[in-house]
Amino acid sequence: xxxxxRFEELLAxxxxxxxxxxxxxxxDPDAIASAFGLSRLLQSKGIESTICYHGKIDxxxxxxxxxxxxxxxxxxxxIDNMTEDDEVILVDSQSGNANVKNINGTHFICIDxxxxxxxxxxxxxxxxxxxxxxxSIIAAYFVENKVKIDTDVATALMYGLKVDTNNLSRGVSxxxxxxxxxxxNIADMKFINSLELSTIEFEDxxxxxxxxxxxxxxxxxxxxxxxxxxxxxxxxxxxxxxxLIAGVNICIVYSIKVDGIKISxxxxxxxxxxxxxxxxxxxxxxxxxxxxxxxGGFVPFTKEHEKxxxxxxxxxxxxxxxxxxxxxxxx
Numbered sequence: 001x002x003x004x005x006r007f008e009e010l011l012a013x014x015x016x017x018x019x020x021x022x023x024x025x026x027x028d029p030d031a032i033a034s035a036f037g038l039s040r041l042l043q044s045k046g047i048e049s050t051i052c053y054h055g056k057i058d059x060x061x062x063x064x065x066x067x068x069x070x071x072x073x074x075x076x077x078x079i080d081n082m083t084e085d086d087e088v089i090l091v092d093s094q095s096g097n098a099n100v101k102n103i104n105g106t107h108f109i110c111i112d113x114x115x116x117x118x119x120x121x122x123x124x125x126x127x128x129x130x131x132x133x134x135x136s137i138i139a140a141y142f143v144e145n146k147v148k149i150d151t152d153v154a155t156a157l158m159y160g161l162k163v164d165t166n167n168l169s170r171g172v173s174x175x176x177x178x179x180x181x182x183x184x185n186i187a188d189m190k191f192i193n194s195l196e197l198s199t200i201e202f203e204d205x206x207x208x209x210x211x212x213x214x215x216x217x218x219x220x221x222x223x224x225x226x227x228x229x230x231x232x233x234x235x236x237x238x239x240x241x242x243x244l245i246a247g248v249n250i251c252i253v254y255s256i257k258v259d260g261i262k263i264s265x266x267x268x269x270x271x272x273x274x275x276x277x278x279x280x281x282x283x284x285x286x287x288x289x290x291x292x293x294x295x296g297g298f299v300p301f302t303k304e305h306e307k308x309x310x311x312x313x314x315x316x317x318x319x320x321x322x323x324x325x326x327x328x329x330x331x
Contacts, residue, residue: 006126007141010109013044013123016087016091022076022107024093024100026055027231029062030133031092033160034111036071037138037153038091044147049089052076054101058231061195063161068191069152092134094127095120098287098298099232111137113164115275117289129291132171135160135302139145140181154186155308159195166240170268170293196249204234210251211238216316220249221323223316230255232262239264250277252319256308260300261315267293272326281322285314 004012021038023031035051051073057063064074086105093100095107096118110125113134131137135157140150149157161180165172168180198209210227218241222245226238235255242251249269255262265288267274274295278288281297288297299315301308 004216005141005144007041007145010089010111010124010126011047013109014087014199017046018050018086020079020082020086020088020103020105021049021051022088022090022093022100022103023051023053024097024116025053025310026058026099027053027062027073027092028059028160028236029065029156030135030160030164032057032066032071032073034091034134034138035073036069036156037135037149038089038111039136040150040153041141041145041147050074050079052079052103053102056231059199059233059237060201061199062233064198065156065195068273069156071156076101077319091138093130094118095122099296113137114290128175131173132168132176133161133164135164136173136176136179138324139183140175143182145321149183149186151186151188155184155188155191158183158187158189160191162192162196171291207234207255208238208241211242215242217245217248218320220247222248222251223319224251224253225312226253226255228256229258230262235262235264236294239266239294242266243268250274250323252316254312254315260298261308261311263288263299263315265290265295265297265298268296272323277319277322277326280326281315281319285311285318 009084021035023035054076054106056096082104084104087108088105089109090107091111094110094112094117108123110122112127113131115129139157207226207230211224214225216223222242226235235253239251239253243266251266253264265274265278273292275290278295278297282288290296
């Protein structure tokens, strides 16, 4: 009996010869690499695509990846001809999430590695919460469908995999490992090493300094403020950095934005699930979720929040209370 691959199922649900591939806002290497790989796969089947995103590509290393690998990616602000009839594929994100901008086209298809959120209906979805990087899912499509992976695509997918799994140190599945070995002999590892050695720009040091000056540690939990308007990928990088502190198992790093407070969470205590912890802590004041070891959230400003400091205190108290409740629930 003939069984379709996941990519063949995806193709069966596309009705047009051009699609948009949308990443989450302020895309990171995994989101961009996944979109890039998928666009090449679709091209091999005669389907053209436009990769698009909202926000900015903040990190120097990510911009260098895009420029050096000739990844054609467009800001949604520069697309003015999208209609409700256009087909949109979401990668590394899900419809309705706070980090995905609503657009004219309809999100018909979703490919993601985050836990399923909301009740969005897709023609086709491939959501694998046990996989460490969306890049791994896309790389598997190449292998399963016997489509050749060129060096640029392999390099992007390898870098996306390494970034999202912190060099294969968190949330790694068998698929991630298999993909790593497949990509290793094709990707330009020297170029990837250069990207890994150029992740911090001079102005980023101010955000690291803010976080270090503001850090508060309660038992095994730390809180830190990166300062106002810190780029989202940098907030995540600082979260990883804060986890290097001895004795800290849960880290909450945040930045004050124009419309609210962006939060990044890291956890290496097996008793806790960072995604579930974040969802519970922000319930009623914001939204959030993610993986066992890493999560994100956002708390919007409202008329009720007159002082930012009061809101920050409320967020910190909520996380502390939730940790205590979560621990009791799982005893």
